[in-house]
Amino acid sequence: MIGLPEGITACLFDLDGVLTSTAAVHQRAWKATFDAFLRDRTDGDTSEFTLQDYAAHVDGRPRADGVRAFLESRGIHLPEGAPDDPPDAETVNGVGNHKNVDLLRIIDEQGVQSYPASVRYLTAARDAGLRIGVVTSSANGEHVLEVADLARFVEARVDGLTIGELGLRGKPAPNSFLEGAKRLGVRPEQAAVFEDALAGVRAGRDGAFGYVVGVDRADQAQALRDNGADIVVAELDELLGDA
Template sequence: MLGLPDHIRACLFDLDGVLTQTAKVHAAAWKETFDAFLRRRADRDGTAFVPFDAGEDYDDYVDGRPREDGVRTFLASRGVELPEGTPEDGPDSETVHGVGNRKNELVLRLIREQGVEPYEGSVAYLRAARDAGLRRAVVSSSANCHDVLVAAGIEDLLEERVDGITRREQGLRGKPAPDTYLAGARLLGVEPAEAAVFEDALAGVEAGHAGHFGVVVGVDRVGQSAELRRHGADLVVTDLAQLLEEQR
């Protein structure tokens, strides 16, 4: 059914890069945030400034992870460790939460300025899944998930939502741990083996693989098909419309 194994009863979709064209917005916000931080640090320490790579660094250390985990993971790759701080830290604070809050300010500004566009193939797939009687949830690391769904006009196509707010409230580990996807399956009343995970992030396909889901679909928007498979994708498509075309 819809390019999935016959026993699949539910679909769990990542948001940015799978349903909506916001991954590039997040990458731009991370680059602006990290470049400003790294430049200040280089000037202060008298060391060379090495900018954040919105391709490799984003994919390897940030994409799909909760915001604070992205800060920790990328800065650790540069040998930098910051104090945790608190969620109330200002965007200029040199803490994990402060850097994350600066990124969130920037991404919200970019979304307001640029709007949010869903992928047409993903919208078609969501409608086909609904019409076929498959349960549907979005599973995102973003605390802004609800606003993005509304802005993209696809909120009504999803039955449940697990996002960054859910993760904090329930104490769930973020991707690449499987916790948020497992929570999505519980909300839809299915076992992991009965659910398909749709992910474009390496951390996300790792999460789907670790949760022993029925199938993990890697969505390759940036030419990383081999990496998606290596991290746990069972099959890879460049757009969800490909899965519909297979049914014709």
């Protein structure tokens, strides 16, 4: 009926890039932050932050993990600092907090758009009686769901704040998705994971979830398959056509 195997009773959706177009907003915020940071450096590779950098090091990961992974790829090492570091602090947390300032500014200026095809799929999943959860590395998950008018579909949410509070390992580790399944009261094999990020697809595979749907927003269909997607679609409502 909704393009999922028999025995799947719950759906765990990533947010940015799967349900909403905020993945592009995140990429712009990361670029603004990293380009400004790199302009003042004399160590490591200080060339501009690229879309390839975003996909390889940042997309789908908790904020501090993304900062750490990208800077390490450029040969730059910063102290960790503290979660409440100001956005101008030259620490991992400071750079991450600077990105969040840029992100919220862009959201306030431009708003948040949900993908119409994803809303159609959410509606079909809810009408079919499936449990629905959102698992996102973003600390702004609740705000984005409200702004995009998607909170009405969601029974359980695991976001960047949850990950920090519980001390979970972020994607590509499966811990956040496992927590989402737990909150919906289902076993991993009863849940389908929907992800556009390579790190998120790996998390779904490594968590032994019943089905992993890769959403190709960045022309990386084969990479999504290689990282564990059982099926790759351009839009979620393609699954309805296959039902």
